Amino acid sequence: MSKQMKLIITQLVFLSLMAAVLHAGETQWLAVGDLHSWFHSAGCEIEVGRTHQTTDQQDGLRWPAQYRYQDTEAAKALWIGCKNYNDPIAGKVYSYKVVHAGPRVLDEQSEMMTQEFKLYGKFNHPLVYVDKTPSSKLDFMETVNEVKETLPADRVLVNIVNTSIGITMKRTIYAFARKDHSNYFIYDYVFTNTGIIDAAGTVNAQTLEDVVFYWQFRYAMTREACSYGLSWMPQSATWGNNTMNDAIYTHPTTGQPFRALISWNGKHSKWGGPGDNIGGPNYLGDGHLGAAQFDGIVTLHADKSTSDPSDDITQPSTTWELDSDASITYGNSQFNASSMTAEYAQMTSGRPAQSHAERVGSGFADSYGSAGGYSTTAGYGPYTMAPGDSIHIVLAEGVSGLSREMCYLVGGKWVTQTGPFNLPDGGQATGSTAANDYKNAWVFTGRDSLIKTFDMAAENYASGYNLPSPPPPPDQFNVSSGGDRIILDWSTSAEGWTGEHGNKFNGYRIYRAIHQPDTSYQKIFECGPGTNHPELVNRYDDTGAIRGFDYYYYITSIDDGSTADGVLESSKFYTMTNTPAHLLRPAGTKLEDIRIVPNPFNIRARDLQFGISAPDRIMFYNIPPFCEIKIYTERGDLIKTLIHDNGSGDEAWNSVTSSRQVVVSGIYIAYIKVTEDYVDGSGKKLFTKGESIIKKLAIIR
Numbered sequence: 001m002s003k004q005m006k007l008i009i010t011q012l013v014f015l016s017l018m019a020a021v022l023h024a025g026e027t028q029w030l031a032v033g034d035l036h037s038w039f040h041s042a043g044c045e046i047e048v049g050r051t052h053q054t055t056d057q058q059d060g061l062r063w064p065a066q067y068r069y070q071d072t073e074a075a076k077a078l079w080i081g082c083k084n085y086n087d088p089i090a091g092k093v094y095s096y097k098v099v100h101a102g103p104r105v106l107d108e109q110s111e112m113m114t115q116e117f118k119l120y121g122k123f124n125h126p127l128v129y130v131d132k133t134p135s136s137k138l139d140f141m142e143t144v145n146e147v148k149e150t151l152p153a154d155r156v157l158v159n160i161v162n163t164s165i166g167i168t169m170k171r172t173i174y175a176f177a178r179k180d181h182s183n184y185f186i187y188d189y190v191f192t193n194t195g196i197i198d199a200a201g202t203v204n205a206q207t208l209e210d211v212v213f214y215w216q217f218r219y220a221m222t223r224e225a226c227s228y229g230l231s232w233m234p235q236s237a238t239w240g241n242n243t244m245n246d247a248i249y250t251h252p253t254t255g256q257p258f259r260a261l262i263s264w265n266g267k268h269s270k271w272g273g274p275g276d277n278i279g280g281p282n283y284l285g286d287g288h289l290g291a292a293q294f295d296g297i298v299t300l301h302a303d304k305s306t307s308d309p310s311d312d313i314t315q316p317s318t319t320w321e322l323d324s325d326a327s328i329t330y331g332n333s334q335f336n337a338s339s340m341t342a343e344y345a346q347m348t349s350g351r352p353a354q355s356h357a358e359r360v361g362s363g364f365a366d367s368y369g370s371a372g373g374y375s376t377t378a379g380y381g382p383y384t385m386a387p388g389d390s391i392h393i394v395l396a397e398g399v400s401g402l403s404r405e406m407c408y409l410v411g412g413k414w415v416t417q418t419g420p421f422n423l424p425d426g427g428q429a430t431g432s433t434a435a436n437d438y439k440n441a442w443v444f445t446g447r448d449s450l451i452k453t454f455d456m457a458a459e460n461y462a463s464g465y466n467l468p469s470p471p472p473p474p475d476q477f478n479v480s481s482g483g484d485r486i487i488l489d490w491s492t493s494a495e496g497w498t499g500e501h502g503n504k505f506n507g508y509r510i511y512r513a514i515h516q517p518d519t520s521y522q523k524i525f526e527c528g529p530g531t532n533h534p535e536l537v538n539r540y541d542d543t544g545a546i547r548g549f550d551y552y553y554y555i556t557s558i559d560d561g562s563t564a565d566g567v568l569e570s571s572k573f574y575t576m577t578n579t580p581a582h583l584l585r586p587a588g589t590k591l592e593d594i595r596i597v598p599n600p601f602n603i604r605a606r607d608l609q610f611g612i613s614a615p616d617r618i619m620f621y622n623i624p625p626f627c628e629i630k631i632y633t634e635r636g637d638l639i640k641t642l643i644h645d646n647g648s649g650d651e652a653w654n655s656v657t658s659s660r661q662v663v664v665s666g667i668y669i670a671y672i673k674v675t676e677d678y679v680d681g682s683g684k685k686l687f688t689k690g691e692s693i694i695k696k697l698a699i700i701r
Helices: 003-018 235-239 337-347 356-360 404-416 434-443 445-462 603-609
Strands: 027-030 037-040 073-087 092-101 112-121 127-130 155-163 167-175 184-193 208-219 243-250 257-265 279-281 289-291 294-302 374-385 390-400 476-481 486-490 505-514 522-527 539-542 551-559 595-597 618-621 627-633 638-644 650-653 666-674 685-687 692-700
Touching: 027 155, 073 337, 073 374, 092 112, 092 337, 184 208, 184 445, 208 257, 208 294, 208 337, 208 390, 243 356, 243 374, 257 374, 257 445, 279 404, 279 434, 289 404, 294 374, 294 445, 374 390, 390 445, 404 434, 434 445, 476 551, 486 551, 627 650, 638 650
Parallel strands: 127 476
Antiparallel strands: 027 037, 073 092, 073 208, 112 155, 155 167, 167 184, 184 390, 208 374, 243 257, 257 294, 279 289, 294 390, 476 486, 486 539, 505 522, 505 551, 595 618, 618 650, 627 638, 627 666, 666 692
């Protein structure tokens, strides 16, 4: 063993001994690009391993992450195995030794022992406030442990895990916020035979024979269409019962070796709608496609051996799919010899003559052998690893498919059977199955999109992550509800930024959504040289907002477009607000001017009143700046008390009682009492504490 290898092992042993507090159960999100997912400190993301709730069967790999319920991940596993392992813990030699992280079992105390779990960022996520209240999802989704402006990616998650087989894994995960690189993660693994086998740092130095690194990826597209989302797909789609898995060994365009595993939502025999369920169309509603995503992994590098770090294009050596309900996916134990023998046999089962998808063909994927469906797998090896030896494997995992807008367009035409059905190749679908053929043709363009995503990841990795970066967003963004406008202001922190490729900060863009944050945003303002507002500013007044509606915003920084990649823009997720801003009225001046809108409230017109963001909203306008509103039934029962203390002239009531029951049809009495004296700017007293007025309102349901 070389002195350098001995030094590496000594350092890792020291880290193990110094790790007084392990990161058991710790998770971290990468959520700055269009693909969001969580990662576990033990080195792999097992089934419901983040919340341990069955309702989170599909949790992670959210794309496009701007919208609700876009989760496509059901479970993952990483198994590491070898032959003829002399196990000092068991006091015996195992013909086959396997340690496990997932898909259902995880032993963080004695099998997968976390040593480091640290998130690095090029910059921290900004402070985002709406009406002085923190309003960024990133406040809750990530904790940046250290800022490094020279990082090769927007976020880098470093995870070191010792395993009881004596192999230490270093997993480095790269996440990119650039639009064309924002839907994949790159996973860089270095596996080293350190001999460390327990939390105390005990070293069991031995050469490991025929080592195999084996991953399982269980995809289920997607939560939106399934049981824990909006529930129009059959229940078993929730755990991937109808997922199709394909293996691609030759690039379809270049003809070069290509090592990709691709999964999608296949046909389901229990589909209740017309045609088929490819793309997961909402046949019970507007038809939009709720499962048009294609998920998968691509191998970017795998060492030939511990002494030859060149890329081995024959890896992964195993790509057989695995029955997700197979007995070897339950109750895994590193001391059960017969189970480990079966596991190792699966890990080294090779490449099938036909992929799972080819064998299922045009049939129902859920009827192919297993009620649990199948996971796609990738096994690398076998490798001989002497003490100190390392193996380097690099994977990229991505999600792609139709844009959200196309999901609505294609699904809408499908559900209404409204042509013409223009196909991606320029032709037209005709005949009795035209709408279904049209839908499926567009959905399967997602396969090509995912291959392009893999190409982008490969190009990025080959360049040494030498991508031009967009400028950072402002480090603070404030949104303030006002009486006749919504005011946005932000810091100047991004100004003066220059990237490593010479591109420079050049301005800001502001985007707005109405009603809810998981919808399409429209650009409403841009400033900086070359824009319609060349003067750089740090405030924007949204005077186009309409009273009674909810608004959501984000701000981005843009560069000068001086690189070959054109104008680069910071990620929307850094500053996207998750609580609404809305117009506030100036305080009223007379109790007699108070209005209740709508009055009467009619449920049949709910969408025409304050829209989908607040269909049950009733507004009190021109009220005193500080008052109490008590709402009674016609017979005098108090059902709700509203405390108004923000100094405005508006207060909203969402038609529910203090016990959270929706009110029924009837006449209601609103008793409005001033709670503080109020004097206007000229010194005139407008309201006196204790004065009151009674108003009636009608509700029709």
